[in-house]
Amino acid sequence: MSAVNLGESHPRGERRQRSPADLTHHPAAASGSPNKPHAHSAAHVLEGLATTRSGLESDEVHRRHTHFGPNSLPEPSRTHPVLRFLAQFNNAIIYVLLVAAVIKLVSRDYIDASVIFAVALINAMIGFIQEGQAEKALRGIRRMLSPRATVRRDGGWHDIQATTLVPGDIIRVHAGDRAAVDARLVEARDVRADEAALTGEAVPAAKHTRPVEHEALLGDRHNMLHAGSVVVAGRAEAVVTATGTRTELGRIQKLVRDVERTDTPLIRSINRLGRQITATALVLMSVMVALGCVLHGDSFEELVPSAIAFAVAAVPEGLPAVVTITLALGVQQMAAQRAIIRRLAAVETLGSVTVICSDKTGTLTKNEMTVRAAATAVSQYTVTGEGYNPDGSVLREGAVVDSSCADLLELALVMTLCNDARLDHTAAGEWRVVGDPTEGALMSFGRKAGVDLAGYGRRDELPFDAEVKYMATLDQSESGEQFVSVKGAPDRLLTFCEFQRRADGGQDPIEPARWHALIDAYTAQGMRVLAAARRDQPSDAVTVEHAELRGLVMLGIVAIADPPRPEATAAIGECQDAGVRVKMITGDHALTAHAIATEMGLADTAATTLTGADIDHMDDEQLRARVGDVDVFARTSPEHKMRIIAALQSLGGVVAMTGDGVNDAPALTRADVGVAMGMKGTEAAKDASDVVLADDNFATIERAVREGRRVYDNLQKSVVFILATTLGQALVVFTAVAVGYPDPLQPTQILWVNLVTAVTLSLAFAYEPVEPGTMTRPPRPPEDSILAGSLLALAGTGIVVAAVTTTAFFAALASGADLDAARAAAVAVLVVSQIAVLFNVRLLRRSSITRRVLTGNRAVWISIAVLAVLQTAYTYLPPLQVWFGSVPLSPAQWVTAFGYALASFLLVEVVKATGRYRANRTSPPRRSRRSRLGRGE
Numbered sequence: 001m002s003a004v005n006l007g008e009s010h011p012r013g014e015r016r017q018r019s020p021a022d023l024t025h026h027p028a029a030a031s032g033s034p035n036k037p038h039a040h041s042a043a044h045v046l047e048g049l050a051t052t053r054s055g056l057e058s059d060e061v062h063r064r065h066t067h068f069g070p071n072s073l074p075e076p077s078r079t080h081p082v083l084r085f086l087a088q089f090n091n092a093i094i095y096v097l098l099v100a101a102v103i104k105l106v107s108r109d110y111i112d113a114s115v116i117f118a119v120a121l122i123n124a125m126i127g128f129i130q131e132g133q134a135e136k137a138l139r140g141i142r143r144m145l146s147p148r149a150t151v152r153r154d155g156g157w158h159d160i161q162a163t164t165l166v167p168g169d170i171i172r173v174h175a176g177d178r179a180a181v182d183a184r185l186v187e188a189r190d191v192r193a194d195e196a197a198l199t200g201e202a203v204p205a206a207k208h209t210r211p212v213e214h215e216a217l218l219g220d221r222h223n224m225l226h227a228g229s230v231v232v233a234g235r236a237e238a239v240v241t242a243t244g245t246r247t248e249l250g251r252i253q254k255l256v257r258d259v260e261r262t263d264t265p266l267i268r269s270i271n272r273l274g275r276q277i278t279a280t281a282l283v284l285m286s287v288m289v290a291l292g293c294v295l296h297g298d299s300f301e302e303l304v305p306s307a308i309a310f311a312v313a314a315v316p317e318g319l320p321a322v323v324t325i326t327l328a329l330g331v332q333q334m335a336a337q338r339a340i341i342r343r344l345a346a347v348e349t350l351g352s353v354t355v356i357c358s359d360k361t362g363t364l365t366k367n368e369m370t371v372r373a374a375a376t377a378v379s380q381y382t383v384t385g386e387g388y389n390p391d392g393s394v395l396r397e398g399a400v401v402d403s404s405c406a407d408l409l410e411l412a413l414v415m416t417l418c419n420d421a422r423l424d425h426t427a428a429g430e431w432r433v434v435g436d437p438t439e440g441a442l443m444s445f446g447r448k449a450g451v452d453l454a455g456y457g458r459r460d461e462l463p464f465d466a467e468v469k470y471m472a473t474l475d476q477s478e479s480g481e482q483f484v485s486v487k488g489a490p491d492r493l494l495t496f497c498e499f500q501r502r503a504d505g506g507q508d509p510i511e512p513a514r515w516h517a518l519i520d521a522y523t524a525q526g527m528r529v530l531a532a533a534r535r536d537q538p539s540d541a542v543t544v545e546h547a548e549l550r551g552l553v554m555l556g557i558v559a560i561a562d563p564p565r566p567e568a569t570a571a572i573g574e575c576q577d578a579g580v581r582v583k584m585i586t587g588d589h590a591l592t593a594h595a596i597a598t599e600m601g602l603a604d605t606a607a608t609t610l611t612g613a614d615i616d617h618m619d620d621e622q623l624r625a626r627v628g629d630v631d632v633f634a635r636t637s638p639e640h641k642m643r644i645i646a647a648l649q650s651l652g653g654v655v656a657m658t659g660d661g662v663n664d665a666p667a668l669t670r671a672d673v674g675v676a677m678g679m680k681g682t683e684a685a686k687d688a689s690d691v692v693l694a695d696d697n698f699a700t701i702e703r704a705v706r707e708g709r710r711v712y713d714n715l716q717k718s719v720v721f722i723l724a725t726t727l728g729q730a731l732v733v734f735t736a737v738a739v740g741y742p743d744p745l746q747p748t749q750i751l752w753v754n755l756v757t758a759v760t761l762s763l764a765f766a767y768e769p770v771e772p773g774t775m776t777r778p779p780r781p782p783e784d785s786i787l788a789g790s791l792l793a794l795a796g797t798g799i800v801v802a803a804v805t806t807t808a809f810f811a812a813l814a815s816g817a818d819l820d821a822a823r824a825a826a827v828a829v830l831v832v833s834q835i836a837v838l839f840n841v842r843l844l845r846r847s848s849i850t851r852r853v854l855t856g857n858r859a860v861w862i863s864i865a866v867l868a869v870l871q872t873a874y875t876y877l878p879p880l881q882v883w884f885g886s887v888p889l890s891p892a893q894w895v896t897a898f899g900y901a902l903a904s905f906l907l908v909e910v911v912k913a914t915g916r917y918r919a920n921r922t923s924p925p926r927r928s929r930r931s932r933l934g935r936g937e
Contacts, residue, residue, distance in 0.1 A: 055152035183238035190234035206466035255666035346690035351708025390447035403450030416446035526595020579778030728801025796911030
């Protein structure tokens with residue numbers, strides 16, 4: 001079969017039938033062969049698939065359907081809900097919580113044990129509800145397939161279920177249809193397809209039937225329709241080359257299914273901390289029992305109550321609850337910033353991000369094509385305004401021009417007459433284009449230039465065709481004047497033009513070199529260039545023909561781009577100041593991507609841009625060596641995006657990935673934080689993500705990073721506070737056993753202190769505002785513990801708390817108080833000193849001897865008031881005195897307790913100052929923001 005008789009039908013008796021097994025080895029086959037159909041002629045693909053333009057016969061369809069299976073994506077394998085729920089308990093936080101509950105059960109404190117078990121259950125329920133994004137993403141991708149298709153079988157056209165399509169079927173598509181399979185075009189007229197969900201390219205791709213290069217990336221396969229893409233213009237016939245899992249959409253689904261989600265830095269840190277606390281507590285408890293037996297001759301039975309008291313004191317049972325509640329409050333705060341969190345731990349992970357890999361279209365840019373510049377033979381113009389909103393001006397040398405500028409007006413008139421789009425002003429006050437986005441940009445340009453289409457009518461047209469790269473209309477004014485308007489690719493229109501318009505409306509010979517120079521200048525800036533021309537026609541003309549498009553008058557060119565979001569440009573600068581590297585990963589062309597990156601300050605003019613083709617020629621080690629220094633990646637596929645993210649993670653980066661298309665779902669799943677667009681994003685992208693942006697704006701990511709750092713800072717303060725006070729309590733018990741004195745604190749009293757401080761004081765940190773300088777310090781190293789930089793403060797605070805509590809206990813005994821009264825005094829000092837520690841920890845990185853420590857967080861004073869009420873009840877209510885062994889305290893004893901608290905506050909400030917001095921001496925100089933990958937590599 002040759003290309004000449006491509007449209008001919010073979011008599012059915014002459015068609016050579018092949019078995020499905022034969023098809024899988026043919027160069028044009030669709031079952032995974034490396035020889036791709038886009039690289040072959042349509043005739044060769046038809047021959048390879050053993051079909052013709054008449055389509056397959058029913059018996060052959062049945063054979064192929066049996067071999068290839070239905071045209072559908074498989075349901076994702078689902079973990080049983082019970083197993084998913086039980087898996088939520090498999091982390092160190094819950095282990096610590098359950099150990100604490102068991103210890104409380106051993107000590108017969110059933111109420112507290114029930115509370116802790118309830119906290120563990122609530123935590124598991126939150127995780128159960130918010131987990132499972134990968135399964136949802138796969139279901140979202142399945143919804144991308146069209147349920148119906150028009151197919152030619154047995155010589156006739158039929159409307160069928162798309163699931164029954166097989167390789168070799170001939171299908172027909174029109175504007176508005178969603179492709180249900182991958183198919184090679186065999187006939188195409190004016191076809192444009194929206195492939196943004198698969199390629200990330202904002203402009204619909206023009207389609208044709210010619211072969212393309214074998215190594216062409218997905219966005220450059222202009223002779224293919226891919227499952228999930230939408231035909232926005234034209235009509236076509238195509239031969240099915242791949243169905244179901246063999247399509248590009250199916251390949252993406254497999255990538256999503258195979259991606260393993262990594263633990264967040266917080267989870268890794270808390271897991272390490274939980275193991276360390278457990279191991280340390282067991283070791284110290286063993287040492288304490290051994291000391292009691294060896295040094296003081298106590299029996300093991302006598303030491304059991306002290307061992308239980310130490311275990312209760314050493315295990316921070318309030319920590320998991322505080323972590324969960326702090327993260328939950330962070331979710332609420334981020335929702336107010338228009339960032340919707342779908343996975344709880346993602347709140348903190350955002351704060352530790354070192355690299356943001358951002359999609360271009362719709363995130364960094366507005367995803368609204370805009371005319372940015374225009375040029376005529378007379379002058380060059382700059383066009384203001386953003387998106388499709390016609391509010392804006394046309395400037396010449398900085399001055400606004402009006403409708404008296406005839407050369408500009410005629411250029412804009414032809415661009416709007418030779419146009420099938422329209423602009424609608426919605427009730428929400430937004431401007432929306434109905435039709436092709438590029439033509440919508442031209443309509444907006446026409447309004448800015450002062451074009452009035454009243455009085456003009458179209459008599460005939462030549463629709464845009466990718467083969468000829470232009471559109472032409474025969475237009476008539478109300479005065480009866482007729483003329484041909486032509487717009488299209490500049491290189492094509494220049495071959496039709498013999499003249500160019502002068503300022504006075506006359507004509508000069510065309511100057512091709514001048515026009516080519518202008519076109520090259522705009523193209524180098526990443527803009528798409530269109531040209532406009534016209535020619536007068538006789539008043540009796542009724543049609544326009546291709547052959548008549550000669551001797552045209554060149555009116556000028558316009559340069560179109562998807563403009564950057566102004567707020568995104570500012571946000572990129574904020575991220576870079578915060579040590580967060582921003583990288584653009586897009587399916588768009590390299591020139592366009594580089595121009596936008598340069599304009600936004602993301603890269604400079606000399607920066608390197610890597611394309612998907614470049615990445616294909618690199619192994620993982622070579623990519624790892626390059627990825628840190630490159631900020632712009634263009635023409636990328638889902639596999640490229642995943643390799644880039646993996647390379648960045650291998651360098652120690654915590655990577656956030658933004659995206660909106662099905663092609664982004666694997667990378668969103670692979671990244672440490674997947675960020676999907678809520679307005680224009682596909683369901684597959686949203687379901688694969690951890691965060692959904694309600695406004696599709698990169699600036700929201702910057703605000704979310706800021707909020708994530710605030711949440712992490714507050715978590716660190718909560719952890720330091722809880723562990724420091726826990727350490728203080730444990731040291732009190734340990735010291736008493738080591739020196740052979742009665743326990744200053746009973747197990748029930750330790751449980752009380754832990755309960756009331758966890759419920760009140762530690763939760764106040766969740767409401768702490770953003771600290772000054774939060775977005776000017778570099779990201780924390782992801783391998784760092786949550787206690788990094790705070791160990792000295794934690795240890796010193798614990799020692800101070802233990803010292804003042806023990807001193808108060810022995811001072812009470814020395815003054816003649818009995819054991820119960822001394823313990824009551826020790827509990828009072830312990831509780832009041834924890835209030836002092838609250839103020840110490842509020843400003844963990846700076847001195848708390850400032851008025852600022854008393855302001856900025858109402859929750860601090862609310863929590864202190866609640867604690868005061870609870871501690872008063874503990875001290876003076878008889879039932880609580882019986883339960884916890886407490887006795888009333890005199891006013892003088894309370895004054896003494898506050899004196900101890902003040903002393904502890906000042907001593908902890910000395911410890912903090914020592915830590916800051918050591919940190920300043922050992923901290924390395926900060927490097928420039930352009931030379932680092934997050935942390936600097």
